Every structure is written in C-alpha cells, then in structure tokens.
Amino acid sequence: MTFPPGRLIAVLLAVAVGAGAVVLSRPGSPRADMTVWTFSAEQARIFRDRIDGRPSLVERFEDRTGLSVRVELLSARAIDTRLISLILSGRRGAGVPDLVELEIGSVGKFLRAAPDRIGLTPLNPWLRETGWDARLSGARLAAWSKDGGVFAAPLDVHPVALAYRKDLFDAAGVDPSAAKTWADFQRLCLIAQSRWGSGRHAIQMPRSSGDVVYMMLLQRGVNILEVGNVVRLDDPIVAETVAFYAGLVAGPDRIAAQPPAGETRWAAELEDGTCAAVFMPDWRIAMLKTNAPALSGKVRLMPLPRFEPSDPPTATWGGSAMAIPRGAADGGRSWRLLEALCLDESAVAARRGASAVLSADPSTWPKIGRPDAFFGGQSIEWLYVELAGQVPRRVVTPYTTLAMQALGAVVAKSADRVDRVGDGGRQSAVAAWLEEAAADVRRYIAFGSGEEAR
Secondary structure: OOOOOOOHHHHHHHHHHHOOOOEOOOOOOOOOOEEEEEOOHHHHHHHHOOEOOEOOHHHHHHHHHOOOEEEEEEOHHHHHHHHHHHHHHOOOOOOOOOEEEEEOOOHHHHOOOOHHHOOEOOOHHHHHHHOHHHHOOHHHHHHHEEOOEEOOEEOOOOEEEEEEEHHHHHHOOOOHHHOOEHHHHHHHHHHHHHHHOOOOEOEEOOOOOOHHHHHHHHHOOOOOEEOOOEEOOOOHHHHHHHHHHHHHHOOOOOOEEOOOOOOOHHHHHHHHOOEOEEEEEHHHHHHHHHHOHHHOOOEEEEOOOEOOOOOOOOOEOOOEEEEOEOOOOOHHHHHHHHHHHHHOHHHHHHHHHHOOOOOOOHHHOOOOOOOEHHHOOEOHHHHHHHHHOOOOOOOOOOOHHHHHHHHHHHHHHHHHHHHHHOOOOHHHHHHHHHHHHHHHHHHHHHHHHHHHHO
16 A cells, blocks of 8 residues: 655645535625635524524624625535635635635645644634633644644534434344443344344444544544654554454454445435444434434434443544634634634524534533433433543544545455455454555655655
C-alpha cells in the first residue's frame, strides 16, 4: 500500500477551481448584508424557518441588528472547494461568507498551515470574552483547534449508541443489551442468527471502511493520528482491534452485513429485517423516524459494548462546527451572528425542537428524559445525555483523512484474508499491514511538512 506524495495545496486548488459548487438556496434571493453557508438542510431550516409562528433565528437577528442574512445550502464538497479557493486567492469582503459550517472530516485541510496563516479566524478572544470557552465541550473543541487556537465553534457532540430490533432479538430469545463486551455481543448475535436462519445478519458493519473500527479505537483511547501528526496506526491496540473486527465482518463467525449505499437505505434494511441492529449517533434518530415509521415500538437503544471495563460505552461519529473565514468583512459581526444562530439558548432550543442532536454545551442537555413511544417508551434523551458525558476525545489533523484511507484499506485486506484462509495468523498479518501503512503515512507527512517549510 503506497500513498505517492504530491503538492497537496496545489491539488486542492485544482479541485476548488474545477469542481462545480451548486448552491441550493432559493433562486433569485435578494442580496443580503451577511451570508451563511451550511451543508445541512435541517440546519438551514432551523436558521431561517419559523417554528410555531415565532420569528426564525435569522429573523430575530435581523430585527435586533437591522442586518439582512442570507442562508445558502450547499453540498459539503462545494463548501470545501469554494472556501479553499477563496482562501488561496486571498479574497476579502464581498463574496466571502460571514459564517461557514464545516464537517469534522474536512477540518484538517483548513488547519494545515501555520496558525497565523490558517484561512479561518481564531475564535479564542470571543470565546474567552463571552465564557463559551468554559461552556463548550473540551473534547469537541479539540477537533477544531491547532496550537491552542480554536478555529471553529462545535455545534454537537454526537454520542453513538446501538439501535436494535427488540422484536427480532426477542423472537430469537436473545437480549443484546446484556452484552458487556464486543466479544459477548458477537456471541449473542451468533446465537440469534442461528435461530433466525439465513437472510438476516445481526448488524450493519462495512468491510472496506475504517469508520466503525475508528469508533472502537476511540473507545480504547486511540486516535490514529494524535496532535502533532503522531501516527498510531502501528499501535498494537490497532492491530488487535482490526483483527477482531475482521472476524465480525467475514468468516464463519460473521455477524455483520455491508451497509447499503444511499443516505437512508440503512433505515430501510432495519425496517424490513435484513439486519437487526445499526450504529445510531444522535443525528440518525430523526432519519430513522422519518424513513422507517413502521419500526415504532419495535426498536430500542443500548450503549456500545466495550473491550475493557474502563472503556467508555460510546464513541462519536460525525460532527460540524461554524467558522469565520479570515476574509469575512467584519469578524466581530460574524461572531455575533454565530452566537445568535448556534450558541444562544434560543438557537439550542430550536435545534432540540427539530432533532435529538445534543449541543456541544453540556449545560443545555436535558435534565429529565422523556419517554419516546417510537423506542417503546425508552428515554433515549437521557441515554444520549449519559453517553455524551463520556464521549472520547477525537483529534483531527490535516492528514487524518489519509490515515483513515490507510486504515480502511487494511480492514478490507483483513476481511478478505479471513474469508480466504481463516483465522490462522490473522493478527500478525494485520500488524504487518498496519506497520506498512503507518510508514507510508509518516513519509507523506514528512514530505508535506518539508513542502510547507519551503
């Protein structure tokens, strides 16, 4: 496995110039004093739509300040490419958004430069002045920071649980929530599968992606790239975890099926019983209820199994934050809009009214859980609050995407090996592949650092 070096910034600029960025906001919208870019249709609705006849968050800001605000909905890729193009061109003022929502997997490319050359405005002065530096989750702030500078305000925590078909597991005489470890979970799922017969797997897990393995590694306190681009792909814990995971998605003790393509097909498979469990970060709750209404009363949530008793029973999957480009017309004005749309009590209340997503401010989390009929009367709010307080720290660097690709490639090779030759020598083979991948990533990082120094 090799990752040939290249001039990353030049590639990104070429992508930015060549990629089509389709704006999905309303055509013919009038020119506004301020512009917000978001990749989330739900977020756009929360910002600009009235709820129960009350003024929207944008309208409240406009009434208070006299400034007009335009919310533009773009794809996440379009945001990345357009923003990179603006940063590299040095553009300021007109044409530069006042606020931009970034996805957590993208932030590394914007934090590659030295802190004083990053194209995002450091938020530290405003965070300190307003007290948000103490209120927002430190575990989430870490993902959007570099060398002490905080370059975006996190909007969420995204704890992960498992959602499972209680009716299907009950029919098999198995209670998956009794599993304390991942090995226990696999054992119980194998029992259930033997009683269901063919045509159904216990859970969805990809065999050619590192996403679920990374959640398991976060449970075990491992970021595959740590602060300072310290590579941990060749850590023995990573090899042990990947080898175990390969046995979940391949071989005779397989319990997992490949997640289907499509944004909501995972919910359809849970509904039709093709699979009996899925990973459920809080942002998936609204999608499940919308796309699989027939599951009402049939599903439950449970914490993630662990490897060791000291591991947190959750991880984190996905996330976004709001940033202010350095080229924005007025950073202070942008910060006030950021507070109004994302941090203030009314903003958090609007988001909570639209979804189960917890904000990055623990003081806003529900204090009393309400029964949810969709989950058989279970208080999923309270479960997510309990898990959110244990979400492990996730580090994102400019090379995390590269390391994730390397991890996914090893996961795929490991699963293929289990299918071909069985269990013998699995962990040693995985360790060798991870050592090779780690060496490639280190070479790429070294090349990139040298290029940056020049």
